[in-house]
Amino acid sequence: MHDTDWLAERFEEQRPRLTGVARRMLGSASEADDAVQEAWLRLSRTDAEAIDNLGSWLTTVLARVCLNVLQSRRVRSEVPLDGDLSEPAADPAEAADPEQEALLAESVGLALLVVLDALSPAERVAFVLHDMFGVPFEEIAPIVGRNQAAARQLASRARRRVRREDASGEADRVRQAKLVEAFLAAARDGEFERLLGLLAPDVVLTADASAARIGVARELRGAEEVGGFCRYARGATPALLDGDAAVVWLRAGRPRVVYRFTARDGRIAAIELIADPERLAALDLVVLGG
Incomplete structure (x- = not known):
């Protein structure tokens, strides 16, 4: 077998795991696929025979690509990029048990992605690699540019937020994410x-002029009317809009209509449909995988 074919075959053996890592790091299926492809391109330009552990090498390369993507996204003011690393080292007893790790590794639900999106890039990378995929901190540390103790602290801080011990700021977002997930x-x-x-019985749906031009009423009121229209959301895709759970209807892979939700008392109180191209282009939107 030609060397390139041999290398491609070995890479394809790693692709499912790499895709899982990238999707949990980035949320976006398209960005994850791009990151995995970039890992392949870097491998194809490397002397593969000098790599002792291909799986570990690819995970490291992929994680660095994902970290760059996360850092390039707009940094929210409430989530500093580096954070305070002066806190005590993590207690080993705080680590997630194997059952929880398995559950997290299988989950890419909106609620989890909302919390992950609120983490700093380094926290997210450290948490996903260690708690979801069992990568040791000695390998994580150089990826996030920290020593092992600091990398452990990053994962520890992220773990607390995911467990909602330190997630009061995300509680409303998590509740809304579960509501939007159930809606979809x-x-x-x-x-x-x-x-x-x-x-909500008095729910209101509003649509901008661009949405109205494709056949949506400018305003609908009441659960019956809004619910009747929202059955058409069955072909939509989950997304994050400014860190909140949203829904987006795609056409040819590009956002055509975004559903922005407002929740109140455990129900959806308002839905705004955004279809204006200029508004869509200005949105902080991450389209998620299925």
Whole structure:
């Protein structure tokens, strides 16, 4: 077998794991696929015979690519890039148990992604690599540019926020994410009564002029009317909009209409449909995987 074919075959053996790592780090399926492709390009330009552990090497390269992507996203003021590393080292007893690690590794739900999106890039990389995929801190440290103790602290701080011990600021976002996830599931399954149960009785749906031009009413009021329209959301995709759970309808892979939600008392109180191209281009939008 030609050397290139041999290398490509070995890479394909690693692709499922690499894709899982990238999707949990980035949330966005398209960005994750791009990151995995970049890892392949870097491997193809490297002397593979000099690599002792291909899986570890690829994970390290992929993590650095993902870290660069995360750092290039708009940094929210409430989440400093580096954070305070003066806190005590993490207690080993604080580490997630194997059952929890397995659960987290399988989960890419909106609620988890909302919390991960609130972490600094370094926290997110350290947490995903260690708690979800078991990468040791000695390998994580050079990826995030820290020593082992500091890398452990990054994961520890992220773990507390994911467990919501230190997540008062994300609590509302997490509740809304679960609500939006249920909304999208009900629309996809065609469960109208369940969809109605997620909407406040006086829910209001508004649409901008661009959305109206593609056939959406400028305003709908009440759970029955709004629920009837929202059944069309069955073809939409989950997203993060300014860090909050949202839904986006894609056309040819590009956002065409974004659903922005407002929750109140455990139900959806308002939905805004955004379709104006200039507004869409200005949004801090991350389209998520399925």
